[in-house]
Amino acid sequence: MALSKGNEDNCEVTDGTKEEKRGNKKPYSPFCSLCVSVVRDFIVPNSTRKEHKMSEKKRYLVGYRHGATVPKDIETVMDSFATEREGVRSVRKLKSGHFILEMTEEQASELSRKQPDLIIEEDKELELFLPMPGLMPRVPVEAEISLNVKVVDEKTDQPVSDSTIYCVGTEVTYKGITDKNGVAHVKVYETQLKHIIVSPRDKYWSKVIPSPHVEKNAQISARLKEIPVNGSYNWGHLYIGIDKVSQKFTGRGVKVAVIDSGIANHEDLKTTGGYNTLDGQDPKAWNIDEKGHGTHCTGIISAQQNQIGIIGVAPGAEIYSLKVFPGGKFSDLIEAINWCVDNYMDVISMSMGSRSPSAQIEQALMEANERGITCIAAAGNDGGQVSYPAAYESVIAVSAIGKLGTFPEDSAHTLKIGNIFGYDGEIFLANFSNFGHQIAVCAPGIAILSSVPTGYVSWDGTSMACPFISGLTALILEAYPEIRTGDGWQPYYVREIIRNSATDIGLHPEMQGAGLPNAEVALASAYSRREDEEQTLASYKEYMESLLERAKRCTRNIEQSLAKLEKMGT
Numbered sequence: 001m002a003l004s005k006g007n008e009d010n011c012e013v014t015d016g017t018k019e020e021k022r023g024n025k026k027p028y029s030p031f032c033s034l035c036v037s038v039v040r041d042f043i044v045p046n047s048t049r050k051e052h053k054m055s056e057k058k059r060y061l062v063g064y065r066h067g068a069t070v071p072k073d074i075e076t077v078m079d080s081f082a083t084e085r086e087g088v089r090s091v092r093k094l095k096s097g098h099f100i101l102e103m104t105e106e107q108a109s110e111l112s113r114k115q116p117d118l119i120i121e122e123d124k125e126l127e128l129f130l131p132m133p134g135l136m137p138r139v140p141v142e143a144e145i146s147l148n149v150k151v152v153d154e155k156t157d158q159p160v161s162d163s164t165i166y167c168v169g170t171e172v173t174y175k176g177i178t179d180k181n182g183v184a185h186v187k188v189y190e191t192q193l194k195h196i197i198v199s200p201r202d203k204y205w206s207k208v209i210p211s212p213h214v215e216k217n218a219q220i221s222a223r224l225k226e227i228p229v230n231g232s233y234n235w236g237h238l239y240i241g242i243d244k245v246s247q248k249f250t251g252r253g254v255k256v257a258v259i260d261s262g263i264a265n266h267e268d269l270k271t272t273g274g275y276n277t278l279d280g281q282d283p284k285a286w287n288i289d290e291k292g293h294g295t296h297c298t299g300i301i302s303a304q305q306n307q308i309g310i311i312g313v314a315p316g317a318e319i320y321s322l323k324v325f326p327g328g329k330f331s332d333l334i335e336a337i338n339w340c341v342d343n344y345m346d347v348i349s350m351s352m353g354s355r356s357p358s359a360q361i362e363q364a365l366m367e368a369n370e371r372g373i374t375c376i377a378a379a380g381n382d383g384g385q386v387s388y389p390a391a392y393e394s395v396i397a398v399s400a401i402g403k404l405g406t407f408p409e410d411s412a413h414t415l416k417i418g419n420i421f422g423y424d425g426e427i428f429l430a431n432f433s434n435f436g437h438q439i440a441v442c443a444p445g446i447a448i449l450s451s452v453p454t455g456y457v458s459w460d461g462t463s464m465a466c467p468f469i470s471g472l473t474a475l476i477l478e479a480y481p482e483i484r485t486g487d488g489w490q491p492y493y494v495r496e497i498i499r500n501s502a503t504d505i506g507l508h509p510e511m512q513g514a515g516l517p518n519a520e521v522a523l524a525s526a527y528s529r530r531e532d533e534e535q536t537l538a539s540y541k542e543y544m545e546s547l548l549e550r551a552k553r554c555t556r557n558i559e560q561s562l563a564k565l566e567k568m569g570t
Helices: 033-043 046-055 072-084 105-114 235-239 293-302 330-342 359-370 412-416 462-479 489-501 524-569
Strands: 057-064 089-093 099-104 118-122 145-153 164-168 173-177 183-188 195-199 207-210 218-224 255-260 271-276 318-323 347-350 374-378 395-403 427-429 439-444 448-452 455-459
Touching: 057 105, 057 330, 057 359, 072 089, 072 099, 072 105, 099 105, 105 118, 118 359, 145 164, 145 195, 164 183, 195 218, 195 412, 207 218, 207 412, 235 439, 235 462, 255 293, 255 330, 255 462, 293 318, 293 448, 293 455, 293 462, 318 330, 330 347, 330 359, 347 462, 359 374, 374 462, 374 489, 395 462, 439 462, 439 489, 462 489, 462 524
Parallel strands: 145 218, 255 318, 255 347, 271 318, 347 374, 374 395, 395 439
Antiparallel strands: 057 099, 057 118, 089 099, 145 183, 164 173, 164 195, 173 183, 195 207, 395 427, 448 455
């Protein structure tokens, strides 16, 4: 790619599957960040780069090596270091005693030498597993060819605004958004694209335009089909058997925490409470969801049985929103996990992660596990190794599968069809799904219809697979109250029930884990017990009603006898 001048905000090459960076804007540069790094590698000596790296300030997360909570005396030491050491700035302090310090690598090493009981690691940015995985990195907007894409409703020809247009080239992706006239102006470098993806904000199926040839000021149109939304289960819920158990179990009395981008107010959702962990924001602003991601995941878990929209796995569960996006870091995730422990959550659902491990996040999740919280996480969307926190032993890692025939052939969902199919020839591993020995189970993650702040939309991702297992966990905890021990045995029992309910669908164990869980199998004994209880209650009710009727007859007889006695006395 040639060096291109312009403000770095416009030139920066970013990964289309990652959340865009916010804040921390760098000073103006005449070249994009990729070009600067290339030039620097050629002209800056290694020794100079090393010195610069040591003196460059970073944001560090500092915690206690021997526990999820920092002892008071260690807190005092860190506080003194931040106050007395020149150039060290305390960004904030978590309730658990963790410090977020801004300092150089050299200062971090000094603190580590002085206090070997501390864990000091960079407070890295988390990745929100966005619903259009597998895209190439995006490029600068200053390109030579201007392309106009017009998007309309297939039936009414009305323009569809706020649709994201991805023009996928040989190695990069160009992006635009339709305006109120349904038109997006996208600048590209290439005359031949692999395909154009139209991703609507809501209401419609996505669409793929294959192999378009592009000329200057070319006009391309896309006609979108409306998604049927009829207040029922989507294919994913039916495939894991939720409809077979919904009459008996809804997750009632189970607390589920969704650590994500927030949960918006929505006609199909009922959120009990939550907390916003983001720096400088209102802790009560957990119901703002700029990305729509947390709202979508929550719909899969707990959309209400109200004959509108969709129905979730566990509509009776108590849902709590832990907002860590946009811009969340390791420290935000730790704060969210600690909030879940302090507020007695039963389930934590995490459709996000990082390629980098964190000893302190692992520590916090182990603590949550020991407090009886079942932690579930998406495996990741880059087709590689399982991401963190899903890779941790205390977490149930979920991969994503799809099913042929559950989406239109011209939709973007077709681009996620992998080459690895199950026994039936219809189920396939999503081509973006991460895999590895840490995978516990798989779940539907292609063409999953759910709620977003503006309505309903169909998305892909291990982010969509994770909530199915989170919702199933809520059903299990309601169905088997005897396993709610409040300690490490509780998530162990849940994991075993899920694993034992799973069906081998014909994928490699590193792709499917134990297989696809089945709600009917998982809840079979509880379902039978619930039926017996209901039959017993019905029989008892019938018996009591018969006693009441007999009592009424006796009362009438007594009243009649008393009346006769009174008449005889007169």
